[in-house]
Amino acid sequence: MHDTTDGTHTRRFGLPTAVALVMGNIIGGGIFLLPASVAPFGTVSLLAFGVLTVGAIALALVFGRLAERHPHTGGPYVYARAAFGDFAGFLSAWSYWTMTWVSNAALAVAGVGYFHVLTGSKGSLAADLTVALAMLWLPALANLAGTRWVGAVQLVSTVLKFVPLLFVAVVGLFFFDPKNLGHFHEGGGSWAGGLSASAAILLYSYVGVESAAMSAGEVRDPGRNVGRASVLGTIGAALVYLLGTLSVFGAVPHDKLVGSTAPFSDAVNAMFGGEWGGALIAGAAVISIVGALNGWTLMSAQMPYAAAKDGLFPAAFARKRRGVPTVGVLAASVLATGLTVINYVSGAGGVFEILVLITTFSATVPYLLAAAAQVYFLLTGQRGRVRPARLTRDLVLALGAFAFSFWLVAGAGYEAVYQGVLFLFAGVLVYAWMAARRPRPAAAGTEAEAVEGAPERSAPEPVRAV
Incomplete structure (x- = not known):
């Protein structure tokens, strides 16, 4: 329990809820189409999944290290600003914020x-519009009710959506027939090309790994x-x-x-016969999307x-009620609406697709800045303070x-990067406006005036060794 800015008491997330937040945000509705999306490349796509998983876990570990250093709400924004200043922090915040409310609209449309x-x-x-x-x-109302309701919805939706998914994943192994597998690499070209092509589709499957750090x-x-x-959820x-x-x-x-347009449904029908698999998986998908929208x-x-x-x-975005920034919830929900x-x-329709495409790039900017911030902290703040083996391990991570x-950025494609950069630069005007509104210390005419009359500039916070 802790006090918030509105003077009320709210319940903090425990480890199970934080894990559910990470898992629920990583897995939205896309998993229900993934097997069909990567099937044309063959089973090399499973290798791509493995490679990406290693990268995602490394990113999760880095977020954990950064949260030890700066255990504050905001995650990637906090780390980028602490390392590189206000402008880098703003770019991280602007990019991530844009990604969240645009992708919320996309999730709602997919759920229909x-x-x-x-x-x-x-x-x-x-x-259709009413359902979307x-x-x-509904998730916005759960958020406005406070962190207690956010956590409850996230735990329940995570359990409900993972039961059928785990059912297919585990029970499906008993119905596994190697004859159903395609070749290791389907299509022309080398298997390395298939690995890269399937990875480009799978890259964004792990967006959300930062969720616990965001709500630190x-x-x-x-x-x-x-x-x-972060690690357990990933x-x-x-x-x-x-x-x-693999089971599908x-x-x-x-x-x-x-x-296939419903690979998990086809898998259930193949295992047990009939056509009831479609309704089962559709129900899990609806729950999954609502849970993801709650977290996002x-x-x-x-x-x-x-x-x-x-x-x-x-400043309105800094107001909290029951532990939740209500203006931020309302603003994002209105924009997504x-x-x-x-x-x-x-x-x-093309306008919507363009905006969704922009989010594929926007999601990666905070990741790049956060990882670079950790490199900066390690190179400037830990030499001689931490055992070389620990420093080397953290630097490798x-x-x-x-x-x-960086691979996420490359996988987004030229069009996404081009449009995403333009949209990111549009935020520079917002930064200029906010910077102009902030009070600045008065210019000092002499060194004595600077000492006696100018506001004192606080020393930078020392870097904590982790």
Whole structure:
């Protein structure tokens, strides 16, 4: 229990809830299509999953190390600002905030299709829009009710969505038929090309690994639990990804899997017969998306909250109620609602796709800056203070996390990087506006005036050894 800015008491997240937040944010609705998405490349895609998992765990470990040093809400923003100053911190916050509310709109739209499979209905335009907005605002209401409700929804939704996924992943191994597997590498070219191509599709499967670090201020004993939650959540998600994909590969014939629009449903039907698998998996997908929206709505408020406390976002974003930055929740939900309405009523579908494409780049900017911040801290603050073996290990992890993040950028493609950079630079105007509004110390005419009259500049916080 701790006091928040509104004077009320809120309950902090324990380790189980923090793990659920990481796992729930990593695994949204995309897992239900992943096996079919990578099937055209062959089983080399499983190797790609393994390589990416190593990179994601390295990034999770780096976030844990950084949270020990700076156990504050804001995660990547806090680390970038501490290492490189206000401008780098703002770019991290702006990029991440943009990614959250645009991707929330995309999740809500994706959930509509699963909802219709579950209910067996074919919705009209108005019905589709209503379902999408309900998926956005029900998690928003849970967030506005406070961290206790956020944690409860996250735990329940994580359990409910992982039961059927784990069922398929584990039970499917008993129905595994090697004859259903395609070749190690399908199509032309080398297997290395297939590895890279499948990795490009899978790269963003691990976005969300930073979720515990983002909410470090609401996690009990963040120096200890953020790192644990990040690693455990990433490993848990990886097991579901790998076992689930392997089971589907072995249960559904390869030629059918390549053209499947519901691979987990096809796997259940192949295991037990009938057509009930579709409804089961559609229900799990709806729960998964609602749970992911619950977590990402919180993330969309935490980043501007941290930046607003430092004067880099409007002050309203720094207000909390029951442990949750309510203005951030409302702002992100309203913006996501606007995109969702545009998607359904304007007929300009290309606009929505462009914005979603921008998020694929926006998600990686905070990762790159956070990994670079850890390299900076290690090179400037730990020499002679930590055993060389520990320093070397942490530096290797930080460089590995940077390489993984750089691979994420490369996997986004030229169009995503180009448009993402333009959108990122548009935030420079917001930074200029906020910087101009902040009070500055008066210029001192002489050294004596500087000592007697000018505001004293605080010394930089010493770097903690981790």
